[in-house]
Amino acid sequence: MVTVEDFGQFETTWCPGCGNFSILSSLKKTLSALDIAPHEVVISSGIGQAAKMPHYLKCHMFNGLHGRSLPVAQGMKMANPDMKVLCVSGDGCSYGEGGNHFLAAIRRNMDITLLVHDNQIYGLTKGQASPTTERGHVTKAQPAGAPSEAFNPVSVAVAMKASFVARAFSGEPDHLVDVMTQAMNHTGFSLVDILQPCVSFNKVNTFAWYKERTYFLEEHDPTNWAAAMEKSDEFGDRIPLGVLYRNDRPIFPVHDRLALHEYDTNDLKAVVQSYT
Amino acid sequence: MQDTSFNIVIGGAAGQGLATIGRLFSKGSTRAGYHLLVNQKYMSRVRGGHNTFAIRFGPDPIVGPTESIDILVALNAETLALHEANLTSRAIVIAGDDLETDAANVLRIPFKTLAPKPLFHNTVALGVLGAVVCLDAEILERLLTETFAKKGESVVQANIDVLRSAYAWVTSQEYTFPCVAPSEKDGERIMINGNEAIALGALAAGCNFLSFYPMTPATSVAMTLIEKGGPLGLVYEQVEDEIAAVNMAIGASYAGARAAVTTSGGGLALMVEGLSLAGVSETPLVCMVVQRPGPATGMATRTEQGDLNLVLYAGHGEFPRAVFAPADPEECFYLMHRAFDLAERFQVPVFVLSDQYLADSYRSLEPFDIETLPHTARPMLDADAAEYKRYLLTEDGVSPRLVPGSTKALVRADSHEHDEDSVITEDGLNRMMQNTKRLNKEYGLWDEVVEPDYYGEDTPDVLLVSWGSTLGACLDAMEMADFGKSVGVLHFKQVWPLLEDTFIDYLEESGTVITVEGNATGQFSKLIAQETGFIIREYILRFDGRPMSAEYVLAGLNTILETME
Numbered sequence: 066m067v068t069v070e071d072f073g074q075f076e077t078t079w080c081p082g083c084g085n086f087s088i089l090s091s092l093k094k095t096l097s098a099l100d101i102a103p104h105e106v107v108i109s110s111g112i113g114q115a116a117k118m119p120h121y122l123k124c125h126m127f128n129g130l131h132g133r134s135l136p137v138a139q140g141m142k143m144a145n146p147d148m149k150v151l152c153v154s155g156d157g158c159s160y161g162e163g164g165n166h167f168l169a170a171i172r173r174n175m176d177i178t179l180l181v182h183d184n185q186i187y188g189l190t191k192g193q194a195s196p197t198t199e200r201g202h203v204t205k206a207q208p209a210g211a212p213s214e215a216f217n218p219v220s221v222a223v224a225m226k227a228s229f230v231a232r233a234f235s236g237e238p239d240h241l242v243d244v245m246t247q248a249m250n251h252t253g254f255s256l257v258d259i260l261q262p263c264v265s266f267n268k269v270n271t272f273a274w275y276k277e278r279t280y281f282l283e284e285h286d287p288t289n290w291a292a293a294m295e296k297s298d299e300f301g302d303r304i305p306l307g308v309l310y311r312n313d314r315p316i317f318p319v320h321d322r323l324a325l326h327e328y329d330t331n332d333l334k335a336v337v338q339s340y341t
Numbered sequence: 342m343q344d345t346s347f348n349i350v351i352g353g354a355a356g357q358g359l360a361t362i363g364r365l366f367s368k369g370s371t372r373a374g375y376h377l378l379v380n381q382k383y384m385s386r387v388r389g390g391h392n393t394f395a396i397r398f399g400p401d402p403i404v405g406p407t408e409s410i411d412i413l414v415a416l417n418a419e420t421l422a423l424h425e426a427n428l429t430s431r432a433i434v435i436a437g438d439d440l441e442t443d444a445a446n447v448l449r450i451p452f453k454t455l456a457p458k459p460l461f462h463n464t465v466a467l468g469v470l471g472a473v474v475c476l477d478a479e480i481l482e483r484l485l486t487e488t489f490a491k492k493g494e495s496v497v498q499a500n501i502d503v504l505r506s507a508y509a510w511v512t513s514q515e516y517t518f519p520c521v522a523p524s525e526k527d528g529e530r531i532m533i534n535g536n537e538a539i540a541l542g543a544l545a546a547g548c549n550f551l552s553f554y555p556m557t558p559a560t561s562v563a564m565t566l567i568e569k570g571g572p573l574g575l576v577y578e579q580v581e582d583e584i585a586a587v588n589m590a591i592g593a594s595y596a597g598a599r600a601a602v603t604t605s606g607g608g609l610a611l612m613v614e615g616l617s618l619a620g621v622s623e624t625p626l627v628c629m630v631v632q633r634p635g636p637a638t639g640m641a642t643r644t645e646q647g648d649l650n651l652v653l654y655a656g657h658g659e660f661p662r663a664v665f666a667p668a669d670p671e672e673c674f675y676l677m678h679r680a681f682d683l684a685e686r687f688q689v690p691v692f693v694l695s696d697q698y699l700a701d702s703y704r705s706l707e708p709f710d711i712e713t714l715p716h717t718a719r720p721m722l723d724a725d726a727a728e729y730k731r732y733l734l735t736e737d738g739v740s741p742r743l744v745p746g747s748t749k750a751l752v753r754a755d756s757h758e759h760d761e762d763s764v765i766t767e768d769g770l771n772r773m774m775q776n777t778k779r780l781n782k783e784y785g786l787w788d789e790v791v792e793p794d795y796y797g798e799d800t801p802d803v804l805l806v807s808w809g810s811t812l813g814a815c816l817d818a819m820e821m822a823d824f825g826k827s828v829g830v831l832h833f834k835q836v837w838p839l840l841e842d843t844f845i846d847y848l849e850e851s852g853t854v855i856t857v858e859g860n861a862t863g864q865f866s867k868l869i870a871q872e873t874g875f876i877i878r879e880y881i882l883r884f885d886g887r888p889m890s891a892e893y894v895l896a897g898l899n900t901i902l903e904t905m906e
Contacts, residue, residue, distance in 0.1 A: 127755075128754070129592075136586075140600070143578065144594075165584075173578075323549045324720065324722065333544060333573060341532075
């Protein structure tokens, strides 16, 4: 039996009150409830406060570059399909720097889970607008207000018929565990966009702001694409939480563990022979 | 030296099938036991433009391309206009009877009479060419059978009929051209180009993962891996961009794959940050870089050796690497194999730096010796979970690399500075120790350096220094040089690390030292100066997008020697 304690207890560099804490403890609960042991899971992360997550967990990890957690994770999955592969990173990392990889990963549909800590701001670099910052939101870097429309990750994912799309909130940890569990049990690319207050740099989208607006999806059929499209667009006075959309699209073809693979010399000789 | 070779140039527009004629003829020559060297020039377009497929072939080994033409096969008028000036005194021109030419020795093919429809014009041209050099028609017939087998018996027979009528037509014509001397066949040969040989070398080393974004002239490495790698267990993906390619390969390598990326300079420019990640995370990675002229998009289908500096310095921060520069397809194969072994043993990025000329240059050679290839290193599959430290401080800088998922030991890799357990830390002493650990791998790489090859007599009056694909032109120039001075060639097939002790005597003891490079600034000679303090003052540099040739080297040599007198 795997327990929460198996994933260790570490000192973090997060600010007191940060939404990341609840996401970390929810992830530990999810992994232990699913009986996934530390050596059975690998976390690929990018750069940012959220991307430090694997440092605070006992598990295999590859803490790589800003925005590049998905390509690394997909390489791992292709090399070893037996691994449980998670990607953990923030909104800037996943939707800004890694935007192209986000779109490509949805299309490829490998069996991996992407957890995005979405606080609508850059925290580690101290308060610049992120791709999900709402238009007009004033920051030190955008003193006249963020000039661009916010990126809606769940709408884009649903529009692309991603195989699993959910939204959760760090202030609702039980629901978050439930959504993470569904995401990890889903076969295919699963996105969980996790709303999370940045207590230091986002004075607009606070804990209270999310708490006031979020509600749990009920009587929503996640296999209904048109309904999911409509729900995914809801972000303002009311923000739905839960599984917005899922399907059973075919996943990316899988192979044997490449580390164990040795070719047959006769096959190589045949290849050379084909050039005579 | 008696030149026993003939240089055939087939010219025409893209889409006219000149590469098909060239490849079939080359393959036929290979099977007949001839040596050959192909130099392909093409434009960045799918149809039209002016392309050439040049085959230098003969009974004796051939190392470099030549600019003079013995047989010109013109598929359009432009070919005649562009190349007639390069015809040798014995040259013959083969052209359609609708083309105008003033050449003295011409075979004007009545395509309409010899072929039932335009589809067969390639086979007509192949037959005429084969007959002129007295290549056994049966060899070409067998090739046509293999080539068209999939299209059915009737297509095969129609092509063979056309080939036979072309051979028969040639015997009825009046022209002068000597048959090529028969070759002394020394066993079965393969016909392969640089990119194919790179791909086969990778497969021979156990490469089983490729992530790539298509970019000329590197694409055919990926295409060959995909075509031939299936039975050998290759897993691959065409990704969204080069940034994804390098990061995906690093992820796969971390998880135990033998991973590679293929690209050209522009793609490598995008991969730079990922190379730095491979460096700090100590993840093995092999980069096959096939150069074309830059900066930026440059000339997409031409050749250059302009990216040496990029490859030497790509990646921020300091970390070790190795860079190989093969001269020919044979070196492409064996150096590629070695690259994978070094990448795994030292957990560093290793580059194989080729160029468009070598990429598309077919040669006929003895099949690669699979049996005697050394074993390539592999990561560990077992470790004690309590003891295992991914970044253990070791004397030689190489820490135990374990495949995650093999045991309960956790494998934790990081792009930040980290301690032995991969915990992020800014501790100064730890930083020094980890950085020194990584850089210490350089000493191990020194022990593995492939020393430069020297050709020629001791202490020559003139020493040509080549690297990568310029070797052939230098060797040809050495043979052809006729100005009362002895010429030697010093060739580097590994350009980093450079070990002064392995070559400085050649530089110091030769008369005039000249670097021969396919770039405008003499990047390699500057690297030698940086590493040894020996300043090479004379250069023969080519950067018009065309490969180095003996004629170009000799012209450069003449200029240099005249200036010195």
